[in-house]
Amino acid sequence: MYEHTLTDGTLWLTRPTGADIDRIVECCQDPDVQRWTTIPVPYQRGDAEDFLDRVVAPSWADNTPVWAIRTVEGGQVDGMIALHARGPGTCEIGFWLTPDHRGRGLMSRAIALVCEFGFAPDGLALERITWRAIVGNHPSAGAVRRNGFHYEGLGRSAGIQRGERVDEWFAARLRTDPAEPTTWPS
Template sequence: MRPVVLAGSTVVLTVPGPDDVDAITAACRDRSIVRWTTVPDPYTRADAQRFVGDVVPAGWEGHSPVWAVRTTADGPLLGTIGLIARDPSAAEIGYWIAPAARTRGLATAAVNVLCDFAFRADGLKLGRIEWRALAANLASAAVARRVGFRFEGVQRRGVLQRGVRHDAWVAGLLPDDPRVPADGWPM
């Protein structure tokens, strides 16, 4: 798959590159990102270099694209968002926002832009996007809920994080689901 830039009214999603290594390194050392994601701990500059040099290109080649979240095309990296292909018509979404950029609605805007593209016939033509997070990750759940993801349940020990299995919350979004906050979420 060829890299594509996606833009909404408040976010621009671009491919992360070598110029983003320092921002990724700093963000992935944030205790909440370490707590709620599967990034290595401690997170090193070499991890960020491996991410932009190996993981991102391999993802684009393997239908699991990753974007940098920015407010302008040439602005600083404020987070990342991506899809992990589950099969030809479904993917799992994942995202994080750097501490200084939180509470501005960037995650919600980025998830909406990415889901729009993922469902479009001239995009990825997906029939389902799944969201999974460690149970009790209220911030990530709030974003998914606002976008319209429907809570589907708890996957017991569904996430492996640094060698330890944890319960996961699971939600799904289908192309015809309304993009309004969904009820039924544990909060």
């Protein structure tokens, strides 16, 4: 896949590069990024280098891109968002954002850009985008809910985070679903 920048004029989603390594390491020190993701803890420079070599590079080659979220064109990394292959016509969305950018609707905007590209016939032409998160990650759930994802259930001990079993929430959006907020169980 060719590198494809996504933007709405407020956010720029671009491929992370070696120039971003120090910033990625800095961002991954955030306790919430560590709490809700499966990144290694402690997170060190070698982890960021491995991420670029073993996750980012192959993802673009396999049409499942990883984007750095930037709030200034050509600016520093303020988060990550990615689509991971989960079978024919299906990808799973995953993301994180730095603390100073949370609560401003930026992740909802990034998800909207990625879903638009993912479902577009001249993008990835996906039929379904799934999401999962460790139970309790309400900000992540809110961001996908605002983008038309439908709650699909709870998976007891469905995930593993640093060797421990965790319960997970599941949701998905179909290509035919409108990008409008959905109602989830409390």
